[in-house]
Amino acid sequence: MNEHWYKRIIGARTIKTGLATFLTALFCLALNLNPIFAILTAIVTIEPTAKASLKKGYRRLPATIIGALFAVIFTFIFGDQSPFAYAFSATFTIILCTKLNLQVGTTVATLTAMAMIPGIHEAYFFNFFSRLLTAIIGLVTAGLVNFIILPPKYYDQVEHTINMTESKMYELFELRMRQLLLGKFTKGAPYRQLNHLIDLNQKVETLLSYQKDELSYHKHHDSEWIQLKALTTRAHTNRLFITHLSNLVYLPRDTNIIFTNNEKLAILSIALSINHIYSTGHFERKQQHASLLKMSVKGLDEFDENQLKSHIIYEILLIYRILDHRFA
Secondary structure (H helix, E strand, O other), X not given: OOOOHHHHOOOHHHHHHHHHHHHHHHHHHHOOOOOHHHHHXXXXXXXXXXXXXXXHHHHHHHHHHHHHHHHHHHHHHHOOOOHHHHHHHHHHHHHXXXXXXXXXXXXXXXXXXXXXXXXXXXXXXXXXXXXXXXXXXXXXXHHHHHHHOOOOOOHHHHHHHHHHHHHHHHHHHHHHHHHHHHOOOOOHHHHHHHHHHHHHHHHHHHHHHHHHHHHHHOOOOHHHHHHHHHHHHHHHHHHHHHHHHHHHHOOOOOOOOOOOHHHHHHHHHHHHHHHOHHHHOOOOOOHHHHHHHHHHHXXXXXXXXXXXXXXXXXXXXXXXXXXXXXXX
16 A cells, blocks of 8 residues: 555645644643644644744744734723724834734734734733743744654655646647747737746745755755755756747747758757657657758858847757757
């Protein structure tokens, strides 16, 4: 049975959030403290990586203290039945958190302040220090749970997204070449597909950064670094491919390039070879056709009416070279 069967039902981060909430509430109730503030802190402290939890936790704790302090101050001045206590507490918490560069903790600090005001009454010192203690409990508990329990492994998700990206970008390249050769230049669908590719590759790079953080915080095998490096190289190559592909998608309105029959055959052959990479697992070189395009572009004047044609052929050859290096 797959050891990661639970991921089909519920994500690891959701499990850790539930566990952190349970343990935080358990500790607070054992100390006869109101657990709501600690739970709020614990829930927002569970980040995609342990590093992010610890890093943001350092900022959320002082932000929570600021929110609790303003709640006590303005409740003392206006009373807990006054709207001014809520308004000033929220406003000054946001202002001071922003000034002190504690924006990651602003939301939980403001929520803490708002939730505190109705229950302060005249126990100002007790409420302030109890909120401080519960915030610490929530931060520490959630941080430890995120660090120890189910350390995230993003390899499968990254590889799946990379495969999807490559499949779609090879397909879009062939589509764009056919449009240019047929003179049927369209924007809508290629633009949407390109934007989707950019989003997919950005997601890959975000997940790779998460995995890198995790490897730096946990014991690991050298094979994991090797796997991470291989995936990172693929992502960087795909980003380079997408950059040059975008230069073939974002062309002037009413683009209509006249290609010779041999050039059309060479471009179509290269486009088909590239689109077959995902299904075959290798890149079939079309060296003769690539050489023909090189000769064609050498005979063009880049500063006359053939400027756009030169640009397109250059981009095709650059994409060809990127894949030639990758599958060397």
